[in-house]
Amino acid sequence: MKITKVEARRHSGDAEAAYVAEIVIVSVHTDEDIVGTGFASAPPGAGVLFQQIIENVLSPKIVGSDPQLTSDLWDRMYHEAIPRRGGEGIVRICISALDMALWDIKGKAAGVPVATLLGGHRDLIPSYANCAHHMAPEELADRAASYVAMGHKALKIRGTRGYVTPDEAFDRVRHVREAIGPDIRLMVDVNGSWDVDTAIQQLKRWEPYDIYWLEEPVPPADIPGYARVRARAGDTYIVGGEQHAGLLEFRTLIEQGQVDIVQPNAAVTGGITDWLRIHAFATAKGVPISPWDLQMVHIHMAAGLPNVQWIEYFMADNALLEFQTKLFAGPVVEEVVTEEGVFMRAPQDPGLGLALDPEVAEQSLVEG
Numbered sequence: 001m002k003i004t005k006v007e008a009r010r011h012s013g014d015a016e017a018a019y020v021a022e023i024v025i026v027s028v029h030t031d032e033d034i035v036g037t038g039f040a041s042a043p044p045g046a047g048v049l050f051q052q053i054i055e056n057v058l059s060p061k062i063v064g065s066d067p068q069l070t071s072d073l074w075d076r077m078y079h080e081a082i083p084r085r086g087g088e089g090i091v092r093i094c095i096s097a098l099d100m101a102l103w104d105i106k107g108k109a110a111g112v113p114v115a116t117l118l119g120g121h122r123d124l125i126p127s128y129a130n131c132a133h134h135m136a137p138e139e140l141a142d143r144a145a146s147y148v149a150m151g152h153k154a155l156k157i158r159g160t161r162g163y164v165t166p167d168e169a170f171d172r173v174r175h176v177r178e179a180i181g182p183d184i185r186l187m188v189d190v191n192g193s194w195d196v197d198t199a200i201q202q203l204k205r206w207e208p209y210d211i212y213w214l215e216e217p218v219p220p221a222d223i224p225g226y227a228r229v230r231a232r233a234g235d236t237y238i239v240g241g242e243q244h245a246g247l248l249e250f251r252t253l254i255e256q257g258q259v260d261i262v263q264p265n266a267a268v269t270g271g272i273t274d275w276l277r278i279h280a281f282a283t284a285k286g287v288p289i290s291p292w293d294l295q296m297v298h299i300h301m302a303a304g305l306p307n308v309q310w311i312e313y314f315m316a317d318n319a320l321l322e323f324q325t326k327l328f329a330g331p332v333v334e335e336v337v338t339e340e341g342v343f344m345r346a347p348q349d350p351g352l353g354l355a356l357d358p359e360v361a362e363q364s365l366v367e368g
Contacts, residue, residue: 038100099271
């Protein structure tokens with residue numbers, strides 16, 4: 001089987017929505033009429049850069065090759081397309097989209113979900129609910145309580161500086177904990193927006209509210225800061241990785257930052273191929289993985305590999321993924337509610353199961 005053509009098409013959401021992004025859909029065609037699909041999210045107006053990098057810079061490195069040789073093609077795109085670390089930044093995100101499409105082809109060619117290609121299987125994947133809505137504390141508490149009423153036993157809220165002050169973040173935690181009770185795991189994400197002192201002092205204030213984890217307490221480059229926060233975090237786990245990319249950064253985060261859980265995102269770090277390298281290293285070090293976002297793809301890793309603790313679940317009411325939820329008709333997430341929480345059923349369709357809603361795709365297509 002050979003790759004014959006690569007296409008990248010831009011789709012844009014409602015410009016008046018709370019969170020706007022362009023989604024670049026990548027289609028990798030083969031001479032056996034198997035088409036692989038991947039995608040990348042771009043800031044508004046930047047999708048054209050992603051499109052040009054994918055079609056003009058990266059695709060010449062893989063057209064004519066066997067799409068099933070994912071490691072070889074990844075190395076070729078990263079090292080040869082733009083030599084001397086040119087594969088970083090947005091280029092790496094573009095590689096991610098192409099790599100997803102290549103794995104989609106591998107699964108479709110074998111007639112199995114990508115999860116099966118990874119060598120393992122579990123029917124039900126545990127999840128935690130993303131409840132990172134920017135609402136007043138009382139309103140956020142009501143939303144969190146509604147998620148618990150649906151069966152969720154773990155959820156995450158946001159306290160990011162720039163949206164709320166540390167005092168407002170404290171109030172969010174206090175109101176949400178009172179609303180959901182003591183038995184629900186409560187995580188807080190601050191997106192790397194605090195310094196070490198703020199993180200440590202806030203953890204002290206939150207001690208009565210039993211925070212399960214604090215996510216990205218300091219900027220991603222502040223590895224010593226991660227270690228200092230971890231040393232003073234008590235029973236709260238310190239986690240991170242959504243803004244890190246590549247094995248070197250994750251090795252540093254694990255060995256020097258001493259994080260308890262890592263959160264690699266296949267859309268950021270270079271696709272499934274690079275994600276698997278991080279998974280292997282973290283597993284060897286005994287550090288659990290809880291991938292950030294991208295539930296449509298990460299569900300395959302969670303179903304097919306050990307040491308994936310759970311995946312982050314964005315529901316339809318979450319504005320962060322409003323456009324993505326509309327654009328993609330598949331895979332359909334099937335929930336299974338148990339006494340232990342909300343689980344997702346393992347994917348069944350060949351490949352990644354990504355499918356666009358034809359009407360939304362046509363209406364949102366950016367020409368040119």
